[in-house]
Structures are given as C-alpha cells and as structure tokens.
Amino acid sequence: MHQVLTLAKKEFRSYFDSPIAYVVITLFLLIAGWQFSTSLFLNNTPDLRNIFGIVRFILLFFVPALSMRLISEEKRLGTIELLMTLPIKDWQLVLGKFLSAYMLIIVTIFLTLIHYITISILGEPDFGATFAGYLGLVLIVGVYLSIGIFTSSLSQNQIVAFILSFGIVFVFFMLDKIIFFFPGFLANILEYLSIDYHFNNIARGVIDSRDLIYYLSVIIFFLFLTVQTLESRKWK
Amino acid sequence: MISVRNLTKYYGMTLAIDNVSFEVEKGTVTGFLGPNGAGKTTTVRIITCYLTPTSGTVMVENHDVLTDSFEVRKKIGYLPENAPLYLDMNVVDYLKFMQNMRGIMGTSNGNRIKLVIERCGLGDVLHKNIGELSKGYRQRVGLAQALVHDPEILILDEPTVGLDPNQIIEIRNLIRELGKDKTIILCSHILPEVEATCKRVLIINEGKIVADGTPAELQSSFEGRGRITLQAKNNLDSFLSKIPNLPGVDRVIQSHRTAENLLNIEVETAKGSDPREHIFNLCKDNGSVLLELKREETSLEDIFRKLTGKEE
Structure with missing residues (x-):
C-alpha cells in the first residue's frame, strides 16, 4: 500500500511542477467566487446552491484537464514500461494515480468553503445542505475522474484523452436532461445512470445508500476498465 | 539463473x-x-x-x-x-x-x-x-x-x-x-x-x-574462413573460370574488371584452408600475372553480417 501512496504523492507534486495545477485552481476559484457574489449581491440569496450548480458544470472541463496526462504521458515518455516492471500490481498504479488527482480536486473544491464562512457571518447557513452538497461534489468528481483516467489509458495523446473523457462525462451529465425524449422504461434507466439525478437526491439532504452505491460502482467500473486496458498490452 | x-x-x-x-x-x-x-x-x-x-x-x-x-x-x-x-x-x-x-x-x-x-x-x-x-x-x-x-x-x-x-x-x-x-x-x-x-x-x-x-x-567456429582479395592481369577469362575449382576456395564473392583491363576478385576460403599458394600457381600455369594477393581473417563483424544479413 505504501507504493500507492508514494506514487500518489509524486503525481500530486508533479501537478505543481507545471503550471497546470495553478491555472486550474485559480480559474476554478474565480468562477466559483463570481457565481457566489452574483447570487449574494444581486439576488440577495446567501447560500451555496449557486456554487454547487456552476461547480458541477465547470468540473466537466476541469477534471478531464487534470486527468488527461495521468497515464497518456507515461505512455508517451515510455516510463510506463519501467513503472509496470516494478513489483507493483497494475491496480495499485491506477489507484495511486487516481488518488493524486482526487486529492488535488478535493482540496480545490474545499477552498470554496471560504464562501460558507462569509455566509455564516451574514446569516444562518443550512449546514446539512452544505455538507450534503460537498459530499455530492466529491462523489461526482470521483466519477469524472475515473472516466478521465480510463480515457487517459487509451491513448498516448493527452488531447485525445481530454476530448474522449469530456465526451463521456458530458453524456453522463446530460442524461437526465434529455429523458423527456424517451419512453417510460428507458427514461427510468437513463435517469438512474445520470450523474445529476443522484446529485440532486444527495443535495436535497437525503443521503441514500442507493445513490452512494451508484457513484461507487461507476467509479470502480471505470477504474476496472483502466486496469484492464493496461493489462491488455501484455497480450497484444 | x-x-x-x-x-x-x-x-x-x-x-x-x-x-x-x-x-x-x-x-x-x-x-x-x-x-x-x-x-x-x-x-x-x-x-x-x-x-x-x-x-x-x-x-x-x-x-x-x-x-x-x-x-x-x-x-x-x-x-x-x-x-x-x-x-x-x-x-x-x-x-x-x-x-x-x-x-x-x-x-x-x-x-x-x-x-x-x-x-x-x-x-x-x-x-x-x-x-x-x-x-x-x-x-x-x-x-x-x-x-x-x-x-x-x-x-x-x-x-x-x-x-x-x-x-x-x-x-x-x-x-x-x-x-x-x-x-x-x-x-x-x-x-x-x-x-x-x-x-x-x-x-x-x-x-x-x-x-x-x-x-x-x-x-x-568460423576460423580459417577468410577472404582473399587479389588483382591479376592477362588471360583473365580462363583465370576466372578456373579459380572457383581451386582446392580451398569456397566461392567467388565478387569480381570486376577495371578500365585498365585488370581483374579484381574477392573469394571466400573454405574452413581451415589457405589457397594462396594454389592461386599463385594457377596464375603461373595460366600465364596471368598476379599483382596483389591479400588474406583477411573473419572478424566478429563478418560473422554477424553473415548470420543476420539478407543479401549475399
């Protein structure tokens, strides 16, 4: 297990060796702050609901941007060959990489807690709803990221990885917005697969095991696909 | 291991x-x-x-x-x-x-x-x-x-x-x-x-x-196998036709005539033999003149090229 953490630590650090982490965090906080202040000053609504809305949307771009290099860069440099001949299991590699990006994004998301502090000075924020909202975001990021790391394992080109993961994530994001076009039974399936449907459940403050299971199973599914993709090299 | x-x-x-x-x-x-x-x-x-x-x-x-x-x-x-x-x-x-x-x-x-x-x-x-x-x-x-x-x-x-x-x-x-x-x-x-x-x-x-x-x-394992390069003049056609039949000569790798009507030949020798003497005698009997005669041992490089080369 400490190899997983070693790898995660190294990856986490390497985000800060390049401008990518700084750019992403800054942009993210700017957009979230802008949304927060509009709702606070223009609409006079001191809550974080607006932030959760916009954050869910901008993460569609930001998570793939952070995950695209995770494996594709190793493939391009050829370092994957060294990594995969170490006495480590493939799933440990995938998990280490996943955790590094997950940590970075969770830290970024929790930086928006500063707005919660503002609200609690001004009035009485709903702690339960805020907590549920953040939990939902953390779960959503996990899904986006597992898709991102999977597409990163498919190509040695980061741009290809980015576009593919954005495409898949976007489909998941849109599912519950297009269900009106489908007949009942199909609509139910699509609704169940939709990321936002489960988020809304959680954001309402109802932390149901069905929603948690949904998120966890999607994350595990895509991480599993990633491991399979890495292992497929052996048999080609 | x-x-x-x-x-x-x-x-x-x-x-x-x-x-x-x-x-x-x-x-x-x-x-x-x-x-x-x-x-x-x-x-x-x-x-x-x-x-x-x-x-x-x-x-x-x-x-x-x-x-x-x-x-x-x-x-x-x-x-x-x-x-x-x-x-x-x-x-x-x-x-x-x-x-x-x-x-x-x-x-x-x-x-x-x-x-x-x-x-x-x-x-x-x-x-x-x-x-x-x-x-x-x-x-x-x-x-x-x-x-x-x-x-x-x-x-x-x-x-x-x-x-x-x-x-x-x-x-x-x-x-x-x-x-x-x-x-x-x-x-x-x-x-x-x-x-x-x-x-x-x-x-x-x-x-x-x-x-x-x-x-x-x-x-x-390739020892004795070597190359001989030589240059000769006069009566070249019969010289060239007889040289592959000499004892110790494996094959003629290449031969070409220069503008001055000299013949350059490169031959490979069979394992463990040195046909230089035979070549000299052939020239004498054939009425040709031997201008150059040089023998080279096979190097690892030759072995490598022989084993892995597609040509020749």
Missing part, C-alpha cells in the same frame, strides 16, 4: 520470437546481438514481465514470469530502450521515488542511493531536473534507477544509443565493472560494444538465435 524455453511471441499475426531457448548463468555478462527488429527488446520485455509470451516458459531463479512475476521483478533492475525518465523531476527525487516504489523505505537506504550516485557519476547533477540533462547523463540516471534496489540481475536495452564516443566508453566501463558481481543481459546492435563487455554473445535474427558462444568461440 535465467532460463528461457521454447519462447514464442506473436504480435497479432507477426512472429516476433520464434521458439527461442537459452540459459544465462549467474554472474555472466551476456550480450544479445542482432539487427534492429530482431526480437531483442521483445525477449527482454518478456523476461522483465512487461509482456506475456504467446507460448514457452521463462524462469528467473526458479520463479516463473507468469505465475511468480513479483519475485522476478524484485530481482531485476531494468533500463529500457532510450532510458525513459520523468523529465520534470530532479535526479535525487527520482532515484528516491524509484526506490520507494520498489517498497524500500526508511533512512538506512539513503546509503544505497549515495553508492549508486557515486557509481554512476551523478554527483554533479543531483538537483538538476532530468529534462535539462544531456543524453549521456540521462542514460546514467536510467542505469542508476536500475541499481537502487541492488538487483541480482541487470537488464540493459541498448544502453549506449545516442551517446558520444567518450560517453560510450564510460558506460561500457561501468557495465564491465557491474558485471563483476551481477548477472547482466545487454542488448545491442553494436558489435564492438558486445565484444568489449560481454563474456558470451547470443546473436538473434528474425526471432531466432543463430549463434551462441563467447566472442572467441564464435570466431573460432
């Missing part, structure tokens, strides 16, 4: 390694020699557990690469082709990272890193980013990385590609030095490199082993 039996590897429909078997004994430096695309890298990738063979077995100290790959990986230090490294890390951090990734933790292992740094001559560039280093230094970092866990087996895939002649000699000396207490497999398509560093040579071509032995053994 390493035993490879009936190893076969297909990439899709392409046959990369064709039923290869060999053993590598403990404490030897073995060279894999072959032209590009001969199957050296594929073989090495199977031994290091990066690829899986289509059929056949590879055992490293009685550990099968398929069923016991963790034990195999622990014993091997590997420098892949072109020394792939993380360009945005500095040298010390990288070596520590690779050591930790091998499950070696704690402060006592700093000594190992120090030793490796010293051995690979990395003292001057410790805190530089790998991306800023020259090819020679990167190659050494790659080698250092393969040594951080003090492996019993060292596998180096083309370690001197892209280096200048001085760097090549440095790396070769280092490999020879390491060969004193480690088992080393060295892949190369450069003959002098293998001649200079290896006790044993396996020549691989088109996925098959075509020769196996010490450089001296390989040479002696």
Whole structure:
C-alpha cells in the first residue's frame, strides 16, 4: 500500500511542477467566487446552491484537464514500461494515480468553503445542505475522474484523452436532461445512470445508500476498465 | 539463473520470437546481438514481465514470469530502450521515488542511493531536473534507477544509443565493472560494444538465435574462413573460370574488371584452408600475372553480417 501512496504523492507534486495545477485552481476559484457574489449581491440569496450548480458544470472541463496526462504521458515518455516492471500490481498504479488527482480536486473544491464562512457571518447557513452538497461534489468528481483516467489509458495523446473523457462525462451529465425524449422504461434507466439525478437526491439532504452505491460502482467500473486496458498490452 | 524455453511471441499475426531457448548463468555478462527488429527488446520485455509470451516458459531463479512475476521483478533492475525518465523531476527525487516504489523505505537506504550516485557519476547533477540533462547523463540516471534496489540481475536495452564516443566508453566501463558481481543481459546492435563487455554473445535474427558462444568461440567456429582479395592481369577469362575449382576456395564473392583491363576478385576460403599458394600457381600455369594477393581473417563483424544479413 505504501507504493500507492508514494506514487500518489509524486503525481500530486508533479501537478505543481507545471503550471497546470495553478491555472486550474485559480480559474476554478474565480468562477466559483463570481457565481457566489452574483447570487449574494444581486439576488440577495446567501447560500451555496449557486456554487454547487456552476461547480458541477465547470468540473466537466476541469477534471478531464487534470486527468488527461495521468497515464497518456507515461505512455508517451515510455516510463510506463519501467513503472509496470516494478513489483507493483497494475491496480495499485491506477489507484495511486487516481488518488493524486482526487486529492488535488478535493482540496480545490474545499477552498470554496471560504464562501460558507462569509455566509455564516451574514446569516444562518443550512449546514446539512452544505455538507450534503460537498459530499455530492466529491462523489461526482470521483466519477469524472475515473472516466478521465480510463480515457487517459487509451491513448498516448493527452488531447485525445481530454476530448474522449469530456465526451463521456458530458453524456453522463446530460442524461437526465434529455429523458423527456424517451419512453417510460428507458427514461427510468437513463435517469438512474445520470450523474445529476443522484446529485440532486444527495443535495436535497437525503443521503441514500442507493445513490452512494451508484457513484461507487461507476467509479470502480471505470477504474476496472483502466486496469484492464493496461493489462491488455501484455497480450497484444 | 535465467532460463528461457521454447519462447514464442506473436504480435497479432507477426512472429516476433520464434521458439527461442537459452540459459544465462549467474554472474555472466551476456550480450544479445542482432539487427534492429530482431526480437531483442521483445525477449527482454518478456523476461522483465512487461509482456506475456504467446507460448514457452521463462524462469528467473526458479520463479516463473507468469505465475511468480513479483519475485522476478524484485530481482531485476531494468533500463529500457532510450532510458525513459520523468523529465520534470530532479535526479535525487527520482532515484528516491524509484526506490520507494520498489517498497524500500526508511533512512538506512539513503546509503544505497549515495553508492549508486557515486557509481554512476551523478554527483554533479543531483538537483538538476532530468529534462535539462544531456543524453549521456540521462542514460546514467536510467542505469542508476536500475541499481537502487541492488538487483541480482541487470537488464540493459541498448544502453549506449545516442551517446558520444567518450560517453560510450564510460558506460561500457561501468557495465564491465557491474558485471563483476551481477548477472547482466545487454542488448545491442553494436558489435564492438558486445565484444568489449560481454563474456558470451547470443546473436538473434528474425526471432531466432543463430549463434551462441563467447566472442572467441564464435570466431573460432568460423576460423580459417577468410577472404582473399587479389588483382591479376592477362588471360583473365580462363583465370576466372578456373579459380572457383581451386582446392580451398569456397566461392567467388565478387569480381570486376577495371578500365585498365585488370581483374579484381574477392573469394571466400573454405574452413581451415589457405589457397594462396594454389592461386599463385594457377596464375603461373595460366600465364596471368598476379599483382596483389591479400588474406583477411573473419572478424566478429563478418560473422554477424553473415548470420543476420539478407543479401549475399
């Protein structure tokens, strides 16, 4: 297990060796702050609901941007060959990489807690709803990221990885917005697969095991696909 | 130490390694020699557990690469082709990272890193980013990385590609030095490199082993086989028709006439024979004049070209 953490630590650090982490965090906080202040000053609504809305949307771009290099860069440099001949299991590699990006994004998301502090000075924020909202975001990021790391394992080109993961994530994001076009039974399936449907459940403050299971199973599914993709090299 | 039996590897429909078997004994430096695309890298990738063979077995100290790959990986230090490294890390951090990734933790292992740094001559560039280093230094970092866990087996895939002649000699000396207490497999398509560093040579071509032995053994198995170049004039047609029938002459490699009506011939001699005397006598009997006559021993390079070349 400490190899997983070693790898995660190294990856986490390497985000800060390049401008990518700084750019992403800054942009993210700017957009979230802008949304927060509009709702606070223009609409006079001191809550974080607006932030959760916009954050869910901008993460569609930001998570793939952070995950695209995770494996594709190793493939391009050829370092994957060294990594995969170490006495480590493939799933440990995938998990280490996943955790590094997950940590970075969770830290970024929790930086928006500063707005919660503002609200609690001004009035009485709903702690339960805020907590549920953040939990939902953390779960959503996990899904986006597992898709991102999977597409990163498919190509040695980061741009290809980015576009593919954005495409898949976007489909998941849109599912519950297009269900009106489908007949009942199909609509139910699509609704169940939709990321936002489960988020809304959680954001309402109802932390149901069905929603948690949904998120966890999607994350595990895509991480599993990633491991399979890495292992497929052996048999080609 | 390493035993490879009936190893076969297909990439899709392409046959990369064709039923290869060999053993590598403990404490030897073995060279894999072959032209590009001969199957050296594929073989090495199977031994290091990066690829899986289509059929056949590879055992490293009685550990099968398929069923016991963790034990195999622990014993091997590997420098892949072109020394792939993380360009945005500095040298010390990288070596520590690779050591930790091998499950070696704690402060006592700093000594190992120090030793490796010293051995690979990395003292001057410790805190530089790998991306800023020259090819020679990167190659050494790659080698250092393969040594951080003090492996019993060292596998180096083309370690001197892209280096200048001085760097090549440095790396070769280092490999020879390491060969004193480690088992080393060295892949190369450069003959002098293998001649200079290896006790044993396996020549691989088109996925098959075509020769196996010490450089001296390989040479002696071809010993006596040499080339004779000669130049003659007068009565050339009958001279040329008689020369392949001389005792000791294997075949005429090439012949051509110059503008001054001189004939240049290159012949290959049969094993263990020296037909120079016969050639001289033929000239005398034929009324030709011998202007030049020179004999050359077969070099390892000739053997290599003979075994792996498609022409001739």
